[in-house]
Amino acid sequence: xxxxxxxxxxxxxxxxxxxxxxxxxxxxxxxxxxxxxxxxxxxxxxxxxxxxxxxxxxxxxxxxxxxxxxxxxxxxxxxxxxxxxxxxxxxxxxxxxxxxxxxxxxxxxxxxxxxxxxxxxxxxxxxxxxxxxxxxxxxxxxxxxxxxxxxxxxxxxxxxxxxxxxxxxxxxxxxxxxxxxxxxxxxxxxxxxxxxxxxxxxxxxxxxxxxxxxxxxxxxxxxxxxxxxxxxxxxxxxxxxxxxxxxxxxxxxxxxxxxxxxxxxxxxxxxxxxxxxxxxxxxxxxxxxxxxxxxxxxxxxxxxxxxxxxxxxxxxxxxxxxxxxxxxxxxxxxxxxxxxxxxxxxxxxxxxxxxxxxxxxxxxxxxxxxxxxxxxxxxxxxxxxxxxxxxxxxxxxxxxxxxxxxxxxxxxxxxxxxxxxxxxxxxxxxxxxxxxxxxxxxxxx
Ligand code: 5AD
Ligand code: SF4
Numbered sequence: 138x139x140x141x142x143x144x145x146x147x148x149x150x151x152x153x154x155x156x157x158x159x160x161x162x163x164x165x166x167x168x169x170x171x172x173x174x175x176x177x178x179x180x181x182x183x184x185x186x187x188x189x190x191x192x193x194x195x196x197x198x199x200x201x202x203x204x205x206x207x208x209x210x211x212x213x214x215x216x217x218x219x220x221x222x223x224x225x226x227x228x229x230x231x232x233x234x235x236x237x238x239x240x241x242x243x244x245x246x247x248x249x250x251x252x253x254x255x256x257x258x259x260x261x262x263x264x265x266x267x268x269x270x271x272x273x274x275x276x277x278x279x280x281x282x283x284x285x286x287x288x289x290x291x292x293x294x295x296x297x298x299x300x301x302x303x304x305x306x307x308x309x310x311x312x313x314x315x316x317x318x319x320x321x322x323x324x325x326x327x328x329x330x331x332x333x334x335x336x337x338x339x340x341x342x343x344x345x346x347x348x349x350x351x352x353x354x355x356x357x358x359x360x361x362x363x364x365x366x367x368x369x370x371x372x373x374x375x376x377x378x379x380x381x382x383x384x385x386x387x388x389x390x391x392x393x394x395x396x397x398x399x400x401x402x403x404x405x406x407x408x409x410x411x412x413x414x415x416x417x418x419x420x421x422x423x424x425x426x427x428x429x430x431x432x433x434x435x436x437x438x439x440x441x442x443x444x445x446x447x448x449x450x451x452x453x454x455x456x457x458x459x460x461x462x463x464x465x466x467x468x469x470x471x472x473x474x475x476x477x478x479x480x481x482x483x484x485x486x487x488x489x490x491x492x493x494x495x496x497x498x499x500x501x502x503x504x505x506x507x508x509x510x511x512x513x514x515x516x517x518x519x520x521x522x523x524x525x526x527x528x529x530x531x532x533x534x535x536x537x538x539x540x541x542x543x544x545x546x547x548x549x550x551x552x553x554x555x556x557x558x559x560x561x562x563x564x565x566x567x568x569x570x571x572x573x574x575x576x577x578x579x580x581x582x
Contacts, residue, residue, distance in 0.1 A: 146172050147181035151198065152189025154337055154375065155243075155308075156220055158288040160187045162276050163219065163246055169277045170250050180208055183215045183253065188222035190303050192477035196222050203234045215239070215256055219246055221307035225480075227265050238262065243293075243308055247272035267309045279322055281329040285557035286371075286528055286540075289326065291319050291359065292338030297378060299405070300416045300484040301445065301476060304339050311339075316346040316354060316362070323363050332557060333371035333526055334363065342377040342386055357389040364395050370559060371526065371542070375401045376443075379419045382427045391434035397542045398435050399469075402427070403443035407462030408455035411448050414487070421462060428466060439469035439514065439543035446503055447476040447496035449487040456499050463506055469514040469543055471507045475500050508569060515545060515567035522577055525549070527558045538571075546571040 146167050150160040163185055164174060175181040184206055189195040199222055208214055217239035218230050224242035231237045238256035241249060242265035255262035294309040295302075323334055336356070338344060344356045356374065363372055372395045379402055389396055404424045406412055412420060431438055444459060463471075475496040478485035518541070525539030525547045536550045539560070548571060549562055562574035 144172055145175040145179060145181045146183040146185065147175045148185045148187055149202070150187045151195055151220065152187075152191060154288055154335070155290060155293070155339070156187045156189060158290045158337055159220070159243060159246060160185070161288070163187070163249060165277055165280050166247070166249060168280070170253075181214055183217065185217045185219055185249075188218060188220035190221035190225045190307050190479070192474060193479070194477070196225075200234055203237060206236070215253070217241060217249065217252070217256075219243070219249075221303065224265050224307040225303060228263060231261050231263075240265065242266070244268065244272060247275045271312070271314070273314055273318060279325040279329060282326060282331050284528065285331060285526060286333040286335065287326045287331040288337050289319065289322060289334050290314070290337045291356075291374075292341050292344040295339045296343075297340065297418070298416060300414065300487075301448065301479065301482055303479045303482060306481060308339055311343055313344045313346050316348050316359065319346075319359060320362055320366075323369065324366055327366050327368045330557060332369065332559065333373070334369060336360070336363075336372070336374040338374075339376065340378050340381060341374045342381040342383070355383055355385055357383065357385040360389055360393060360396055364393050369395065371395060371397050373397050373399060373544075377402050379404065379424045379427050382431070384430075387427075387430050387434050390431060390438060397544070398438045399441065399542070399544045400431060400438055401441040401443075402431075404462060405443060405445050406448060406451070406455065406459050408451070408458035411451055411455050411458075414450060415445075415448060415484070421458065425462070425465065437543075439545075440466055441544075442466070442468055442471045444471060444473040444503060444507075445476050446473065446499040447491040449476070449484055449491065450489040451476075451491060451499075456503075460503065460506060463503070463510070467514075468507060468510050469545070470511045473500060473503050473507060512567070512569045514543075515569070515572055518543075518545065518564045518572060519567050520564065522561060522563050524559055525562050525574075527554060527556050527560065529556060541572070548573045549576055551576040 148160040148164050150156045186199055188199045213236045216237045218237050219241045223240045230240050239252045239262045244267045245264040248264050252262035292313050294311045295304045296311045298305050342356050346354050348354050407421055409420050523541050525541055527537045527539040529538050531538050531548050537554055539547050561578045563577045564572050564574045566573045
Protein backbone atom coordinates (compact mmCIF):
# COMPACT_ATOMS: atom_id res chain seq x y z
CA UNK A 138 0.00 0.00 0.00
CA UNK A 139 1.33 3.45 -0.85
CA UNK A 140 -0.19 4.59 2.43
CA UNK A 141 2.62 2.78 4.22
CA UNK A 142 5.09 5.46 3.04
CA UNK A 143 3.23 8.63 3.95
CA UNK A 144 5.83 11.34 3.49
CA UNK A 145 4.02 14.50 2.45
CA UNK A 146 1.07 15.84 4.39
CA UNK A 147 -1.50 18.56 4.02
CA UNK A 148 -3.67 20.00 6.79
CA UNK A 149 -6.92 21.63 5.75
CA UNK A 150 -8.58 23.76 8.39
CA UNK A 151 -12.29 24.50 8.62
CA UNK A 152 -14.00 26.83 11.08
CA UNK A 153 -12.46 28.88 13.84
CA UNK A 154 -9.01 30.20 14.72
CA UNK A 155 -8.60 27.47 17.34
CA UNK A 156 -8.52 25.04 14.44
CA UNK A 157 -5.85 27.13 12.72
CA UNK A 158 -3.76 26.88 15.88
CA UNK A 159 -4.41 23.13 16.25
CA UNK A 160 -3.59 22.66 12.56
CA UNK A 161 -0.24 24.40 13.05
CA UNK A 162 0.58 22.23 16.07
CA UNK A 163 -0.32 19.07 14.13
CA UNK A 164 1.87 20.20 11.22
CA UNK A 165 4.80 20.86 13.56
CA UNK A 166 4.34 17.40 15.07
CA UNK A 167 4.24 15.72 11.66
CA UNK A 168 7.42 17.55 10.65
CA UNK A 169 9.02 16.19 13.83
CA UNK A 170 8.01 12.73 12.60
CA UNK A 171 10.08 13.26 9.45
CA UNK A 172 7.22 14.21 7.16
CA UNK A 173 7.03 17.46 5.22
CA UNK A 174 4.21 19.75 4.19
CA UNK A 175 3.04 19.32 0.59
CA UNK A 176 3.42 22.53 -1.35
CA UNK A 177 0.61 23.94 -3.51
CA UNK A 178 -0.38 21.52 -6.22
CA UNK A 179 1.83 18.78 -4.79
CA UNK A 180 0.24 15.43 -3.99
CA UNK A 181 -0.08 14.57 -0.29
CA UNK A 182 0.20 11.06 1.16
CA UNK A 183 -1.64 12.11 4.32
CA UNK A 184 -4.47 14.63 4.37
CA UNK A 185 -5.68 15.91 7.72
CA UNK A 186 -9.12 17.52 7.61
CA UNK A 187 -9.37 19.65 10.72
CA UNK A 188 -13.11 20.00 10.93
CA UNK A 189 -15.77 22.26 12.42
CA UNK A 190 -19.15 21.16 13.80
CA UNK A 191 -20.57 24.54 14.78
CA UNK A 192 -23.14 24.74 11.96
CA UNK A 193 -24.55 22.03 9.73
CA UNK A 194 -23.04 23.48 6.55
CA UNK A 195 -19.51 23.40 7.94
CA UNK A 196 -19.92 19.79 9.10
CA UNK A 197 -21.42 18.58 5.80
CA UNK A 198 -18.69 20.20 3.70
CA UNK A 199 -16.17 17.73 5.13
CA UNK A 200 -17.98 14.75 3.61
CA UNK A 201 -18.08 16.26 0.14
CA UNK A 202 -14.38 17.15 0.46
CA UNK A 203 -13.52 13.57 1.50
CA UNK A 204 -15.25 12.28 -1.61
CA UNK A 205 -12.95 14.38 -3.77
CA UNK A 206 -9.65 13.30 -2.21
CA UNK A 207 -7.94 11.17 -4.82
CA UNK A 208 -4.33 10.81 -5.87
CA UNK A 209 -3.38 11.13 -9.54
CA UNK A 210 -3.22 7.32 -9.82
CA UNK A 211 -6.79 7.09 -8.53
CA UNK A 212 -5.83 5.71 -5.09
CA UNK A 213 -6.80 7.44 -1.88
CA UNK A 214 -4.28 9.23 0.35
CA UNK A 215 -4.35 8.37 4.02
CA UNK A 216 -7.19 10.50 5.40
CA UNK A 217 -7.41 11.75 8.98
CA UNK A 218 -10.52 13.57 10.18
CA UNK A 219 -9.58 15.75 13.14
CA UNK A 220 -11.41 18.54 14.99
CA UNK A 221 -14.96 18.87 16.22
CA UNK A 222 -16.75 16.68 13.63
CA UNK A 223 -14.39 13.89 14.68
CA UNK A 224 -15.32 14.45 18.32
CA UNK A 225 -19.06 14.65 17.67
CA UNK A 226 -19.47 11.87 15.13
CA UNK A 227 -16.62 9.47 16.01
CA UNK A 228 -16.97 6.03 14.41
CA UNK A 229 -19.95 7.20 12.35
CA UNK A 230 -17.47 9.03 10.10
CA UNK A 231 -15.74 5.93 8.77
CA UNK A 232 -19.15 4.30 8.30
CA UNK A 233 -20.31 7.22 6.14
CA UNK A 234 -16.94 7.73 4.47
CA UNK A 235 -15.08 4.38 4.32
CA UNK A 236 -11.96 6.01 2.83
CA UNK A 237 -11.28 7.73 6.18
CA UNK A 238 -8.42 5.96 8.01
CA UNK A 239 -8.09 8.05 11.18
CA UNK A 240 -10.59 9.89 13.37
CA UNK A 241 -9.04 12.06 16.08
CA UNK A 242 -10.74 14.53 18.41
CA UNK A 243 -9.43 18.01 19.34
CA UNK A 244 -8.12 16.85 22.73
CA UNK A 245 -6.30 13.78 21.35
CA UNK A 246 -4.40 15.01 18.30
CA UNK A 247 -1.04 14.71 20.05
CA UNK A 248 -1.54 10.95 19.48
CA UNK A 249 -1.63 11.39 15.70
CA UNK A 250 1.74 9.63 15.11
CA UNK A 251 0.50 6.43 16.86
CA UNK A 252 -2.79 6.62 14.99
CA UNK A 253 -0.89 6.89 11.71
CA UNK A 254 1.01 3.71 12.64
CA UNK A 255 -2.27 1.91 13.36
CA UNK A 256 -3.70 3.10 10.04
CA UNK A 257 -0.55 1.96 8.21
CA UNK A 258 -1.21 -1.56 9.46
CA UNK A 259 -4.54 -1.41 7.65
CA UNK A 260 -6.75 -0.84 10.71
CA UNK A 261 -9.12 2.07 11.31
CA UNK A 262 -7.72 4.33 14.02
CA UNK A 263 -10.04 6.23 16.36
CA UNK A 264 -9.25 8.46 19.34
CA UNK A 265 -11.87 10.82 20.68
CA UNK A 266 -10.80 10.64 24.34
CA UNK A 267 -10.70 13.77 26.43
CA UNK A 268 -7.70 12.77 28.59
CA UNK A 269 -7.03 14.63 31.82
CA UNK A 270 -3.34 14.91 30.91
CA UNK A 271 -2.99 17.78 28.47
CA UNK A 272 -1.92 17.37 24.86
CA UNK A 273 0.05 20.58 25.37
CA UNK A 274 2.48 18.72 27.65
CA UNK A 275 3.61 16.41 24.87
CA UNK A 276 3.47 18.58 21.76
CA UNK A 277 6.88 19.67 20.43
CA UNK A 278 8.10 23.22 21.14
CA UNK A 279 7.13 25.90 18.63
CA UNK A 280 9.10 26.21 15.40
CA UNK A 281 10.16 29.28 13.45
CA UNK A 282 6.97 30.82 12.10
CA UNK A 283 6.30 31.71 8.50
CA UNK A 284 4.01 34.61 9.44
CA UNK A 285 4.51 37.62 11.75
CA UNK A 286 1.13 37.09 13.40
CA UNK A 287 0.52 33.92 15.40
CA UNK A 288 -2.24 32.35 17.44
CA UNK A 289 -1.68 31.05 20.94
CA UNK A 290 -4.40 28.93 22.53
CA UNK A 291 -4.55 29.83 26.23
CA UNK A 292 -7.92 28.37 27.13
CA UNK A 293 -10.11 25.66 25.67
CA UNK A 294 -13.62 24.40 26.14
CA UNK A 295 -16.69 26.06 27.49
CA UNK A 296 -18.91 25.74 30.57
CA UNK A 297 -21.53 28.24 29.42
CA UNK A 298 -23.88 25.87 27.56
CA UNK A 299 -25.63 28.33 25.28
CA UNK A 300 -28.61 26.27 24.10
CA UNK A 301 -27.68 26.37 20.38
CA UNK A 302 -24.00 25.53 20.73
CA UNK A 303 -22.05 22.27 20.36
CA UNK A 304 -18.77 23.59 21.76
CA UNK A 305 -19.27 22.40 25.37
CA UNK A 306 -19.78 18.88 23.94
CA UNK A 307 -17.05 18.84 21.28
CA UNK A 308 -14.33 20.81 23.09
CA UNK A 309 -15.27 19.78 26.61
CA UNK A 310 -15.13 21.68 29.91
CA UNK A 311 -13.20 24.93 30.29
CA UNK A 312 -9.50 24.47 30.95
CA UNK A 313 -6.85 27.18 31.23
CA UNK A 314 -3.29 26.40 30.20
CA UNK A 315 -0.67 27.19 32.88
CA UNK A 316 0.93 30.63 33.02
CA UNK A 317 4.54 29.57 32.58
CA UNK A 318 3.75 27.34 29.58
CA UNK A 319 2.04 30.27 27.91
CA UNK A 320 4.76 32.80 28.64
CA UNK A 321 7.36 30.30 27.38
CA UNK A 322 5.37 29.54 24.22
CA UNK A 323 4.89 33.25 23.55
CA UNK A 324 8.66 33.82 23.93
CA UNK A 325 9.36 30.91 21.57
CA UNK A 326 6.99 32.42 19.00
CA UNK A 327 8.68 35.82 19.27
CA UNK A 328 12.12 34.17 18.99
CA UNK A 329 10.76 32.55 15.83
CA UNK A 330 9.98 35.95 14.29
CA UNK A 331 6.45 36.63 15.51
CA UNK A 332 5.45 40.26 16.21
CA UNK A 333 1.78 39.84 16.99
CA UNK A 334 0.13 37.21 19.18
CA UNK A 335 -3.60 36.60 19.34
CA UNK A 336 -4.56 34.73 22.49
CA UNK A 337 -7.27 32.21 21.73
CA UNK A 338 -9.96 30.46 23.68
CA UNK A 339 -13.63 29.62 23.25
CA UNK A 340 -14.00 31.78 26.35
CA UNK A 341 -10.62 33.40 26.35
CA UNK A 342 -11.47 36.01 28.96
CA UNK A 343 -12.38 33.24 31.43
CA UNK A 344 -8.68 32.29 31.50
CA UNK A 345 -7.34 31.98 35.06
CA UNK A 346 -4.04 30.86 36.41
CA UNK A 347 -1.23 31.45 38.87
CA UNK A 348 1.87 33.40 38.02
CA UNK A 349 5.38 32.13 38.87
CA UNK A 350 5.00 33.50 42.42
CA UNK A 351 1.73 31.62 42.95
CA UNK A 352 -0.51 34.72 42.79
CA UNK A 353 -3.92 34.34 41.09
CA UNK A 354 -4.12 35.98 37.70
CA UNK A 355 -6.76 36.65 35.08
CA UNK A 356 -6.32 37.28 31.38
CA UNK A 357 -5.30 40.90 32.07
CA UNK A 358 -2.37 39.62 34.18
CA UNK A 359 -1.27 37.28 31.42
CA UNK A 360 -1.45 40.12 28.89
CA UNK A 361 0.68 42.29 31.19
CA UNK A 362 3.29 39.50 31.35
CA UNK A 363 3.35 39.19 27.55
CA UNK A 364 3.59 42.97 27.25
CA UNK A 365 7.11 42.65 28.77
CA UNK A 366 8.38 40.38 25.98
CA UNK A 367 10.79 42.47 23.89
CA UNK A 368 10.12 42.16 20.16
CA UNK A 369 6.43 41.39 20.65
CA UNK A 370 4.58 44.43 19.34
CA UNK A 371 0.90 43.58 19.31
CA UNK A 372 -1.39 41.52 21.54
CA UNK A 373 -4.99 40.56 20.79
CA UNK A 374 -7.44 38.05 22.27
CA UNK A 375 -10.56 36.30 21.08
CA UNK A 376 -13.34 35.14 21.71
CA UNK A 377 -14.78 36.70 24.83
CA UNK A 378 -18.01 36.28 26.74
CA UNK A 379 -19.62 39.51 28.05
CA UNK A 380 -19.95 38.10 31.58
CA UNK A 381 -16.19 37.53 31.86
CA UNK A 382 -15.19 41.10 30.94
CA UNK A 383 -13.70 41.97 34.34
CA UNK A 384 -12.87 45.54 35.35
CA UNK A 385 -9.19 44.59 35.31
CA UNK A 386 -9.41 43.41 31.70
CA UNK A 387 -11.41 46.46 30.65
CA UNK A 388 -8.84 48.74 32.31
CA UNK A 389 -6.01 46.87 30.59
CA UNK A 390 -7.34 48.26 27.30
CA UNK A 391 -6.61 51.76 28.53
CA UNK A 392 -3.24 50.94 30.06
CA UNK A 393 -1.31 48.57 27.78
CA UNK A 394 -0.30 50.09 24.44
CA UNK A 395 0.56 46.68 22.96
CA UNK A 396 -3.01 45.52 23.59
CA UNK A 397 -4.69 46.45 20.32
CA UNK A 398 -7.86 48.56 20.30
CA UNK A 399 -10.13 45.80 19.06
CA UNK A 400 -12.62 43.63 20.91
CA UNK A 401 -14.65 40.75 19.55
CA UNK A 402 -17.56 40.45 21.96
CA UNK A 403 -20.45 38.35 20.66
CA UNK A 404 -23.96 39.27 21.79
CA UNK A 405 -25.87 36.88 19.42
CA UNK A 406 -29.20 38.71 19.82
CA UNK A 407 -30.48 42.10 21.02
CA UNK A 408 -33.68 40.65 22.47
CA UNK A 409 -33.79 39.82 26.17
CA UNK A 410 -36.27 36.98 25.70
CA UNK A 411 -34.12 35.37 23.00
CA UNK A 412 -30.96 35.87 25.09
CA UNK A 413 -32.78 34.05 27.89
CA UNK A 414 -33.85 31.19 25.60
CA UNK A 415 -30.26 31.02 24.39
CA UNK A 416 -29.07 30.72 28.02
CA UNK A 417 -26.60 33.53 27.38
CA UNK A 418 -26.83 34.62 31.04
CA UNK A 419 -26.45 38.28 30.14
CA UNK A 420 -29.01 40.84 29.07
CA UNK A 421 -29.05 43.44 26.34
CA UNK A 422 -28.37 46.16 28.93
CA UNK A 423 -25.57 44.33 30.73
CA UNK A 424 -23.86 43.81 27.33
CA UNK A 425 -24.24 47.48 26.42
CA UNK A 426 -22.94 48.44 29.85
CA UNK A 427 -19.76 46.39 29.26
CA UNK A 428 -19.27 48.16 25.92
CA UNK A 429 -19.79 51.55 27.55
CA UNK A 430 -17.05 50.79 30.08
CA UNK A 431 -14.70 49.39 27.44
CA UNK A 432 -15.15 52.55 25.37
CA UNK A 433 -14.52 54.67 28.43
CA UNK A 434 -11.19 52.87 28.95
CA UNK A 435 -10.21 52.95 25.26
CA UNK A 436 -12.29 55.46 23.27
CA UNK A 437 -10.98 54.41 19.84
CA UNK A 438 -11.69 50.70 20.35
CA UNK A 439 -13.17 48.86 17.36
CA UNK A 440 -15.97 46.45 18.23
CA UNK A 441 -16.85 43.20 16.57
CA UNK A 442 -19.53 40.65 17.33
CA UNK A 443 -21.35 37.44 16.38
CA UNK A 444 -25.07 37.31 15.61
CA UNK A 445 -27.49 34.44 15.13
CA UNK A 446 -30.72 35.17 13.27
CA UNK A 447 -33.75 32.93 13.37
CA UNK A 448 -33.23 31.31 16.76
CA UNK A 449 -36.38 29.23 17.59
CA UNK A 450 -39.25 31.54 18.56
CA UNK A 451 -37.55 34.74 17.30
CA UNK A 452 -40.33 37.21 16.41
CA UNK A 453 -40.02 40.22 14.10
CA UNK A 454 -39.91 42.39 17.26
CA UNK A 455 -37.04 40.28 18.67
CA UNK A 456 -35.18 40.66 15.39
CA UNK A 457 -35.77 44.44 15.42
CA UNK A 458 -34.12 44.45 18.87
CA UNK A 459 -31.05 42.87 17.27
CA UNK A 460 -30.98 45.55 14.57
CA UNK A 461 -31.30 48.24 17.22
CA UNK A 462 -28.44 46.91 19.37
CA UNK A 463 -26.29 46.96 16.22
CA UNK A 464 -27.30 50.58 15.51
CA UNK A 465 -26.56 51.52 19.10
CA UNK A 466 -23.15 49.81 19.13
CA UNK A 467 -21.73 50.67 15.68
CA UNK A 468 -19.56 47.65 14.94
CA UNK A 469 -16.37 47.90 12.90
CA UNK A 470 -17.14 44.43 11.53
CA UNK A 471 -19.07 41.35 12.60
CA UNK A 472 -20.01 37.76 11.83
CA UNK A 473 -23.61 36.71 11.35
CA UNK A 474 -25.21 33.32 10.88
CA UNK A 475 -28.55 31.70 10.31
CA UNK A 476 -29.49 29.54 13.26
CA UNK A 477 -28.53 25.93 12.56
CA UNK A 478 -30.06 23.22 14.76
CA UNK A 479 -27.28 21.01 16.09
CA UNK A 480 -27.94 17.46 17.25
CA UNK A 481 -27.83 17.07 21.03
CA UNK A 482 -28.27 20.78 21.85
CA UNK A 483 -31.40 21.92 23.74
CA UNK A 484 -32.43 24.45 21.08
CA UNK A 485 -32.62 21.77 18.38
CA UNK A 486 -35.79 20.37 19.95
CA UNK A 487 -37.42 23.70 20.91
CA UNK A 488 -40.81 24.59 19.43
CA UNK A 489 -41.19 27.35 16.85
CA UNK A 490 -38.25 26.55 14.59
CA UNK A 491 -38.28 29.26 11.91
CA UNK A 492 -38.54 28.72 8.17
CA UNK A 493 -35.53 29.10 5.91
CA UNK A 494 -37.27 31.99 4.09
CA UNK A 495 -37.69 34.02 7.28
CA UNK A 496 -34.07 33.35 8.26
CA UNK A 497 -32.77 34.29 4.79
CA UNK A 498 -34.70 37.54 4.74
CA UNK A 499 -33.61 38.55 8.25
CA UNK A 500 -29.99 37.64 7.60
CA UNK A 501 -29.98 39.85 4.50
CA UNK A 502 -31.33 42.84 6.43
CA UNK A 503 -28.87 42.27 9.27
CA UNK A 504 -25.89 41.91 6.96
CA UNK A 505 -26.85 45.02 4.99
CA UNK A 506 -26.70 47.00 8.23
CA UNK A 507 -23.42 45.41 9.35
CA UNK A 508 -21.82 46.01 5.94
CA UNK A 509 -22.85 49.65 6.05
CA UNK A 510 -21.31 50.02 9.52
CA UNK A 511 -18.11 48.32 8.41
CA UNK A 512 -17.81 50.67 5.43
CA UNK A 513 -18.50 53.68 7.69
CA UNK A 514 -15.81 52.49 10.08
CA UNK A 515 -13.34 52.15 7.21
CA UNK A 516 -14.23 55.60 5.81
CA UNK A 517 -13.49 57.40 9.07
CA UNK A 518 -9.89 56.14 8.85
CA UNK A 519 -9.30 57.96 5.53
CA UNK A 520 -6.88 60.86 5.98
CA UNK A 521 -5.37 59.33 9.11
CA UNK A 522 -1.85 58.08 9.68
CA UNK A 523 -1.55 54.69 11.32
CA UNK A 524 0.84 51.76 11.82
CA UNK A 525 0.30 48.56 9.93
CA UNK A 526 1.98 45.18 10.31
CA UNK A 527 2.64 43.67 6.88
CA UNK A 528 1.17 40.16 6.91
CA UNK A 529 1.19 38.99 3.30
CA UNK A 530 1.91 40.02 -0.27
CA UNK A 531 -0.98 41.39 -2.33
CA UNK A 532 -2.12 40.44 -5.81
CA UNK A 533 -0.44 43.37 -7.57
CA UNK A 534 3.28 43.78 -8.26
CA UNK A 535 5.03 45.19 -5.17
CA UNK A 536 1.81 45.17 -3.15
CA UNK A 537 1.56 44.22 0.53
CA UNK A 538 -1.40 43.73 2.82
CA UNK A 539 -1.07 44.80 6.44
CA UNK A 540 -3.38 45.22 9.40
CA UNK A 541 -4.18 48.37 11.32
CA UNK A 542 -4.44 48.25 15.12
CA UNK A 543 -8.23 47.97 14.53
CA UNK A 544 -7.72 44.82 12.43
CA UNK A 545 -8.67 46.41 9.11
CA UNK A 546 -6.66 45.31 6.09
CA UNK A 547 -4.64 47.97 4.25
CA UNK A 548 -3.16 47.55 0.77
CA UNK A 549 0.01 49.45 -0.02
CA UNK A 550 2.44 49.38 -2.92
CA UNK A 551 5.99 50.31 -1.95
CA UNK A 552 9.50 49.11 -2.79
CA UNK A 553 11.88 47.33 -0.43
CA UNK A 554 9.33 46.12 2.10
CA UNK A 555 9.11 42.67 3.65
CA UNK A 556 6.43 40.68 5.38
CA UNK A 557 6.73 41.32 9.12
CA UNK A 558 7.67 45.01 8.70
CA UNK A 559 5.77 47.49 10.82
CA UNK A 560 5.26 50.62 8.74
CA UNK A 561 3.44 53.90 9.11
CA UNK A 562 0.91 54.64 6.37
CA UNK A 563 -1.40 57.44 5.33
CA UNK A 564 -4.84 55.98 4.63
CA UNK A 565 -6.11 57.31 1.30
CA UNK A 566 -9.26 55.41 0.48
CA UNK A 567 -11.73 52.99 2.03
CA UNK A 568 -13.67 50.15 0.46
CA UNK A 569 -16.30 48.01 2.16
CA UNK A 570 -13.73 45.42 3.30
CA UNK A 571 -10.34 47.09 3.21
CA UNK A 572 -8.34 50.30 2.95
CA UNK A 573 -5.64 51.58 0.62
CA UNK A 574 -2.73 53.74 1.75
CA UNK A 575 0.68 55.19 1.00
CA UNK A 576 3.83 54.43 2.91
CA UNK A 577 4.70 57.38 5.14
CA UNK A 578 7.65 55.79 6.96
CA UNK A 579 9.19 52.56 8.10
CA UNK A 580 9.25 52.04 11.84
CA UNK A 581 12.54 50.85 13.30
CA UNK A 582 12.11 47.39 14.81
N1 5AD B 1 -26.28 28.10 14.64
C1 5AD B 1 -25.81 29.26 14.13
N2 5AD B 1 -24.74 29.90 14.61
C2 5AD B 1 -24.10 29.34 15.66
N3 5AD B 1 -23.01 29.73 16.35
C3 5AD B 1 -22.76 28.82 17.30
N4 5AD B 1 -23.67 27.83 17.25
C4 5AD B 1 -24.51 28.13 16.24
C5 5AD B 1 -25.65 27.50 15.70
N5 5AD B 1 -26.13 26.36 16.20
C6 5AD B 1 -22.31 30.99 16.08
C7 5AD B 1 -22.34 31.92 17.29
C8 5AD B 1 -20.95 31.81 17.83
C9 5AD B 1 -20.16 31.59 16.56
C10 5AD B 1 -18.79 31.03 16.73
O1 5AD B 1 -20.96 30.70 15.81
O2 5AD B 1 -22.60 33.22 16.83
O3 5AD B 1 -20.52 32.97 18.53
FE1 SF4 C 1 -20.78 28.16 22.52
FE2 SF4 C 1 -21.93 29.90 24.25
FE3 SF4 C 1 -19.67 28.61 24.94
FE4 SF4 C 1 -19.58 30.52 23.05
S1 SF4 C 1 -20.14 30.83 25.22
S2 SF4 C 1 -18.59 28.49 22.96
S3 SF4 C 1 -21.54 30.24 22.03
S4 SF4 C 1 -21.67 27.67 24.58
